Amino acid sequence: MIADLQLPSLIIHYEDYETRFDATTKRIFDFLELSPVGAIPPFFAGKQYFEFFSHDEREAAKKIVERIADGQTWNLVQRYFE
Numbered sequence: 001m002i003a004d005l006q007l008p009s010l011i012i013h014y015e016d017y018e019t020r021f022d023a024t025t026k027r028i029f030d031f032l033e034l035s036p037v038g039a040i041p042p043f044f045a046g047k048q049y050f051e052f053f054s055h056d057e058r059e060a061a062k063k064i065v066e067r068i069a070d071g072q073t074w075n076l077v078q079r080y081f082e
Helices: 014-019 021-032 055-068 071-081
Strands: none
Touching: 014 021, 055 071
16 A cells, blocks of 8 residues: 555564664654654663563464565564564
């Protein structure tokens, strides 16, 4: 849809916050043409939520995302399902 409508987009990976927090938040604000209001809350890296979902639920989520995502999107998000 983004390509079809020629909408601007910005790709941010979760890891970007861990390795380049300040630069990543600046990219987001610049993309949105906004300025931060107040302090940006700290980012705590390494959070995992595996305990909230069974293996079968995670596999089901992977299958649905893989099925509905186009090739480019799947290439960007598949790392989160490995």
